[in-house]
Amino acid sequence: MKKTTLISVCAGLALASTLASAQAVRGVSANAKANAVPTTKMAPLEHPSTAVRRQLAEQRGLTHSVARMWSEALLDSIRHDLARPTVHARNLYHTSAAMWDAWAAFDAQADQVFHIEKMEAADAEAARNEAISYAMYRLLRHRFMLSPAAPFAFPEYDALMSDLGYDTSYTDTQAATPAALGNRIAQTIIDYGLNDGSNEQLGYANLIYEPINPPLLPEFPGNPDLLDPNRWQPLALEFFVDQSGNPIPTGYPDALSPEWGLVAPFSLNENDLEIKQREGFDWYVWHNPGNPPYLNGEGDARYKWGNEMVVLWSAHLDPSDGVMIDISPASFGNSPLPTVEDEQDYYKWIEGGDWSPGHDINPVTGLPYEPQIVPRGDFGRILAEFWADGPDSETPPGHWFSILHYVSDHPEHENRFMGQGPILDPLEYDVKSYLVLGGGMHDIAIASWSVKGYHDYIRPVSAIRHMCDLGQCSDPEGPSYHPQGINLVEGYIEVVTAESTAAGERHEHLAGNEGKVAIMAWKGPDFIDDPDNDVAGVDWILAENWWPYQRPSFVTPPFPGYVSGHSTYSRGAAEIMTLLTGSQFFPGGMGEFEAPMNEFLVFEDGPSMDITLQWATYQDASDQTSMSRIWGGIHPPADDIPGRHMGAAIGPEAFTEARRYFNGLKSCPADFNPDGAVNFYDVGFYIQTYLNNDTLADMNGDLQLNALDVMDFLTSYTNGCP
Known part of the structure; x- marks a missing residue:
């Protein structure tokens, strides 16, 4: 191995250290540009x-x-x-x-x-x-x-x-x-x-995990056996009825992977890890976003607000309600990543959707995006099912591999890594893109499920039924008051009264249930006999009978809610796709998926018209994934935004780690040339990488570029290649 002179080392040290001091500590980022290619639909x-x-x-x-x-x-x-x-x-x-x-x-x-x-x-x-x-x-x-x-x-x-x-x-x-x-x-x-x-x-x-709460039997009213409204509750879909008429659970799936924080990662490092104690065990928690809101604890109002929003968005799932919206990129997308503090401004609590302004023009064609006006009820149902990724699917990480294939198959897509340099042959491009995306999806699984396992957080079907069993918390002088109950929202969440069940009134069909909480929501699987022809629709139902918009054999995923795996996977994948292609935009400025009329939905009929899901950017698709989980009744907002931030950090982290393998920097961290040898040229290449704010210059893996990285580079430089 050729060694550089002491003069070269000293010169490199002086120059690199000067540059490090001149630059403020900054986070790792990447620029994006558009690729000029025509639009095709996902097939x-x-x-x-x-x-x-x-x-x-x-x-x-x-x-x-x-x-x-x-x-x-x-x-x-x-x-x-x-x-x-x-x-x-x-x-x-x-x-x-x-x-x-x-x-x-x-x-x-x-x-x-x-x-x-x-x-x-x-x-x-x-x-x-x-x-x-x-x-x-x-x-x-x-x-x-x-x-x-x-x-x-x-x-x-x-x-x-x-x-x-x-x-x-x-x-x-x-x-x-x-x-x-x-x-x-x-x-x-x-x-x-x-x-x-x-x-x-x-x-x-699982080796140590045990649920605190006994299982919920969703086919029976309410949630009478819940012990802790801030901890996850399994669901039992199989049961028998004893001689006294009591339903007894006969089995339910174990929580999926609550101990996944112990799995060896691809790019996660000690900077990302906390070891937390709970119930006498160590829990390895990666990219920990902190605690979710707790009912009757810190964040009580936020807990209620988020689960109430799940109820309100359930009221959207009827295409016959007359509400029409534009779902094209002209109206959806182009949203900055919100913080938890932005939560109540970010989501449109009553009408659904978020604060995204949309895109003025397609940057590839230079033309405005054409509006696509559709029933909101169809849009919410399609999103919930397209992104559900439950049974018979590739699951969320595999879904993004399918999207990667869709992008790679675009007729004018060019296999330029990061949108730059020579066109790679299909095999080289594929194996590199698979490693960056596969490594990222694996690390996101480890991180998000480590958070799920440690925080062990409740799902909306358990929380909503529990709060509504207690009553309402809006009016201490009103009927069915309980401080841990749900807030009343006129037209959406109300207490059934003698007046509201009178003939011709809105709760007439709920007569005999006075004092219970009623919600305007999707009516559930009991109203679907023939999935090919029936639509459950939306109406006033007893909150104790509320179901998420999912197939009745599934109901809700069998693992804790916080954070949303879909939000974490999708934001991380969107970051990776942006870096991989060198553009934040889908080829042609728009990705599309067709949902044919009366053919796409599985457990009820629909949609009521031909609809095409459209996304200008990968992050727009990711944002719709996150919203789909709220319309689907799977997550409240508290699960969503922290997951997005985790994905936004882990995706680029994994991408950079993969590049180190591609460039030979894993075995020889200072060989930035790269030519298999360490010499003065590597100092110049490192300086250029650092000045370009390139993640490869982050030598210590803390997602910051500062003087510590320069010193780590020089240590590796002095050590040379093995």
């Missing part, structure tokens, strides 16, 4: 046959890499598996790392994540395809071996290997061949996964 290539899927791609003029084919096979497997967003974020990361390690084995400069081994080949492209395929085949068969997806997935893996011309019976891990290398990569990651804190060997079972 995922979903088909059980890999050969047919390839034909569909070719019909659209697309040539997919081997990595893309295996990514699609993984997404198919996730759709047929249990809805486990943490587990599948980990699968997306580990498979992405496997494909990257196979690609990087044939690149002298790039660093590998799990399996460190270089190999030479006369035909590097063919060798990479082969190594990637064997690594993915072995790893996917291991990960989905006990999955309900296996009967579907295993034949798909076999078919893809056959289609690519590879022998599935080849299991050698000793030979100096690309296939054996792929098998070694898979085995390395399999071994790693059995010791990464996920408890994979025991089916990802």
